[in-house]
Amino acid sequence: MSTTEDTVVVTGLGATTPLGGDVRTTWQGLLAGRSGARALPDTWPQDLPVRFAATAVADPAEIVGRVTARRMDRWQLFALVAAREAWQDAGAPEVDPTRLGVVVCPGLGGISSILASYETYQTQGWRRVSPYTIPSVMGNGAAGWISMEFGAQAGAHAPISACASGAEAIGYAIDMIRSGRADVVLAGAGEAFILPVAIASFAAMRAMSQRNDDPEGASRPFDKGRDGFVIGEGGGVIVLESAAHARRRGARVYAVAAGAGYSADAHHISAPSGVGARAAMRFALDAARVKIDDVVHVNAHATSTPAGDVVEAAALAEVFGAGKVVVSATKSMTGHLLGATGAVESIATILALAEKVAPPTINLDDPEDDLPIDVATEPRELRSRTGAPLAAVNNSFGFGGHNVSLVFTAP
Amino acid sequence: MATLEEIRVAFPQIVNEIAGVPVAEVQLDKAFSGDLDIDSLSMVEIMVAAEERFGVKIPDDQLNKLVTVNEVVDYIHSQAA
Numbered sequence: 001m002s003t004t005e006d007t008v009v010v011t012g013l014g015a016t017t018p019l020g021g022d023v024r025t026t027w028q029g030l031l032a033g034r035s036g037a038r039a040l041p042d043t044w045p046q047d048l049p050v051r052f053a054a055t056a057v058a059d060p061a062e063i064v065g066r067v068t069a070r071r072m073d074r075w076q077l078f079a080l081v082a083a084r085e086a087w088q089d090a091g092a093p094e095v096d097p098t099r100l101g102v103v104v105c106p107g108l109g110g111i112s113s114i115l116a117s118y119e120t121y122q123t124q125g126w127r128r129v130s131p132y133t134i135p136s137v138m139g140n141g142a143a144g145w146i147s148m149e150f151g152a153q154a155g156a157h158a159p160i161s162a163c164a165s166g167a168e169a170i171g172y173a174i175d176m177i178r179s180g181r182a183d184v185v186l187a188g189a190g191e192a193f194i195l196p197v198a199i200a201s202f203a204a205m206r207a208m209s210q211r212n213d214d215p216e217g218a219s220r221p222f223d224k225g226r227d228g229f230v231i232g233e234g235g236g237v238i239v240l241e242s243a244a245h246a247r248r249r250g251a252r253v254y255a256v257a258a259g260a261g262y263s264a265d266a267h268h269i270s271a272p273s274g275v276g277a278r279a280a281m282r283f284a285l286d287a288a289r290v291k292i293d294d295v296v297h298v299n300a301h302a303t304s305t306p307a308g309d310v311v312e313a314a315a316l317a318e319v320f321g322a323g324k325v326v327v328s329a330t331k332s333m334t335g336h337l338l339g340a341t342g343a344v345e346s347i348a349t350i351l352a353l354a355e356k357v358a359p360p361t362i363n364l365d366d367p368e369d370d371l372p373i374d375v376a377t378e379p380r381e382l383r384s385r386t387g388a389p390l391a392a393v394n395n396s397f398g399f400g401g402h403n404v405s406l407v408f409t410a411p
Numbered sequence: 412m413a414t415l416e417e418i419r420v421a422f423p424q425i426v427n428e429i430a431g432v433p434v435a436e437v438q439l440d441k442a443f444s445g446d447l448d449i450d451s452l453s454m455v456e457i458m459v460a461a462e463e464r465f466g467v468k469i470p471d472d473q474l475n476k477l478v479t480v481n482e483v484v485d486y487i488h489s490q491a492a
Contacts, residue, residue, distance in 0.1 A: 067431030071452075127459060131452040 006178045008258075009411065011251040012090025012239030013347050014082035014188070018232050018334055021058030022085055026344070027351050030330055030359040031379050035216035037230050037335050045196050050208050052215035053194045054232030054335025073110030073136035076145060078235030078340065079190030083146045086186060090239035093184055093249060097153045101182035102146045103169040104237065105158035106191050107339020107398065110137040111198065142190055146237075154182040160339070162398030163301075165189050166236060167342025167406050171260030173240045183245040188237030188343035199231065205270060207305060219336070220363035221302035221329035222309050222375055229303040232335030236343030238350070253411040255350045258391070259288025265401030272308055272397055277301075277315040280403035281393060285319075288407035290391045295325055295407075296382045297358050297392040299349040302329035303336050310368060312395065317372035325393075326382060327375045328352070329361040342396035346406055349394040353410045356382045356390065413465050415488045422484055425464060429456045439481035447480075458483075467491050 015022065018036025019029030029036070036054040044051055060077035061069035069077060083104065087093075113136035117129045135141045140158035147156035155176065159168045166189035173187035202208045209228040211218035219230040240257055261284025265276035285292060298316060302309050309329075316327060330348050337344055352358050358380040367375070384390055390410040397403050413421070423437035430453045443449040449457070458469045461483070467490035469477075477483045 065431070067429070070429070070456075127462075131455040135452075 007243035007256060008174045008177045008240050009243050009246050009256055010238050010254045010350055010408070011241045011246050012086040013254065013350065014084065014086030014089060014238070015234065015236040015344050015347050016056055016058055016060060016078055016081045017234040017337070017344055018054035018056055023089070023347060027348070030333055030348055031357070033333065033360045033362045035219070035333050035362060036232065037215040037218055039215055048196060048199055049203050049210050050199045051212050052218065052230070054230055055194060056234045071132045071135070072145060073113045073141070074192035075106045075110060075190040076136065076142040078192060078233065079104050079142040079188065079237060080146060080149070082188055082190065082235040082237040083149070083186050086237045086239050087150065091251060093241070093251065095184045097151045099154055099183040100150060100152040101154040101173065101176050101185040102143050102150070102152045102156040103159065103173045103176070103185060103187040104143045104146055105139055105160045105165045105169055105189055105339065106142070107160065107162045107165045107189070108191070108193055109139045110141065111193060112195055113137050115195070115197070146186060150186065152186065161402035161404070162400050163336070163338050163341055164396040164398035164402040164404040165339035165342065166344065167346065167394060167396035167404035168402070169343065170238065170240070170257065170346055170406055171262065171404055174257050174260055177240060177242050183242050185240045186237055187240055188235065189340040190235035191338040191340040192233045193338055194231055194233050202231065209304065217363050219304045219332045221300070221304045221332050221361060222313060222367055222371055223364050224366045224368055226304045226306060226309065228305055229331070230335040232337045234337050234344060235340050236347050238343070238347060254354050255408040256411055258290055258407045258409045259284050261285070261287055261405045263403045265403065267401055270399045272311045274311040274315050276401060276403040277312055277395065277397060278319055280405040281315070281319045281395065284393065284405035284407045288409070290407050290409060291386070291388070292320060293386050294384070294388040294391045295320060295393055296384065296390050297326045297328070297349070297352055299345045299352070299392070299394045300327050300329050301395040301397045303331055313368070313371055313373050322372040323374040325374065326358045326380050327373045328358045329375065330359055332362045332364070342394065342404060345396070346394045349392045350408055352382065353390050353392050353408055358382055412491050415484070418465065418484050418487050421464060422461060422480070422487070425460045426457055429453055429460060437480055439484065440479060442479050461487060465491050
């Protein structure tokens with residue numbers, strides 16, 4: 001691996017998703033083309049237009065135990081479970097606490113906790129409201145809890161940007177290491193928003209698939225039959241480390257976290273412009289000092305909404321050239337993990353590089369006419385076109401017009 | 412009305428339920444913060460649960476004065492009596 005003084009590497013991965021309770025099972029599910037979407041239980045309000053979701057396989061409350069579970073919102077528990085896995089996967093590095101950072105956030109936060117406390121307040125009065133309500137609702141809550149668990153004193157941050165949050169967290173973490181503030185950073189996101197009011201609210205935006213008779217076929221990025229996103233839940237955290245620190249302790253390196261690019265559409269609160277997406281990808285490639293032709297794979301944001309997918313496809317074709325890179329839309333399997341999506345899809349991107357295989361995109365039975373990109377519908381081997389180390393991009397876009405692109409390269 | 416003995420048995424179970432401290436460690440001479448490592452927010456939860464369980468009122472101004480398990484048990488008993 002050729003590294004410079006400011007090279008940042010990925011040394012640990014953790015995830016809990018609708019496909020599996022850890023990274024290994026999630027990755028196996030992705031390669032197998034499995035859908036994590038399923039019908040919600042009969043107790044789900046039947047008047048809602050959406051009655052399915054990509055629910056997490058592993059209940060984080062059972063994993064962390066009763067005492068921790070009562071103090072934290074479900075989104076925070078997902079992040080904590082993923083952080084623990086990532087930390088162990090990295091070999092539980094010895095690191096000076098003042099050189100260890102945390103960047104973890106949700107897209108939205110602890111809505112279920114505020115709803116529960118509102119109910120308690122209405123029925124039993126203020127004294128019965130949990131004193132952990134505010135920490136559970138706080139978008140920076142998981143960063144705080146995780147910093148406590150690992151003794152991370154270099155800073156705990158929560159750069160929230162809706163569905164770009166997980167990617168933005170990783171970008172912030174790269175900057176923390178590059179600017180000399182930390183040697184090791186736990187970065188990622190969690191989200192738990194499969195609630196009736198959430199589905200009512202997203203459905204009010206006409207953003208969700210209503211394919212209730214076929215949950216597994218509902219998330220179908222780039223397919224003509226797509227009718228909106230499928231809500232998912234879970235968490236993803238990675239361990240980022242300065243290359244020098246990783247080398248000193250002989251850590252296994254999955255990939256180089258080569259750079260992040262950001263832009264704001266400044267256009268519409270929920271509809272993408274495409275201009276911002278292109279800018280974010282180009283800024284990321286510049287920041288990573290990676291040539292366009294070295295990029296072999298993109299994990300697209302591709303949420304399966306009618307508007308978003310075509311705009312991203314056009315942006316990808318313009319930046320990389322039509323059909324030049326192998327595109328995967330893993331939300332076809334995981335559903336849309338909202339704020340956690342950028343973290344979980346970064347893990348998929350990193351493993352694609354490490355194993356030289358792009359995961360498939362399922363449900364792409366009838367692609368958009370003249371789709372200008374090459375979408376893998378089966379696992380696809382990744383090969384360098386230039387002889388340079390393989391490079392891959394993960395795109396994440398959020399309501400509010402936030403665009404974040406991350407570039408990873410093979411070590 | 413709970414007897415002193417009943418409170419001594421039931422209160423450590425509340426502490427265990429909320430803060431995860433093993434029942435056997437919740438001994439009368441132990442301080443919540445110093446010995447049992449129970450933080451201020453969990454302490455609020457424990458007091459509210461105790462109020463519910465024993466049908467007493469533990470005003471907020473008492474909270475900081477009740478340092479040990481025994482002090483809480485005695486206070487609950489005095490209010491329940």
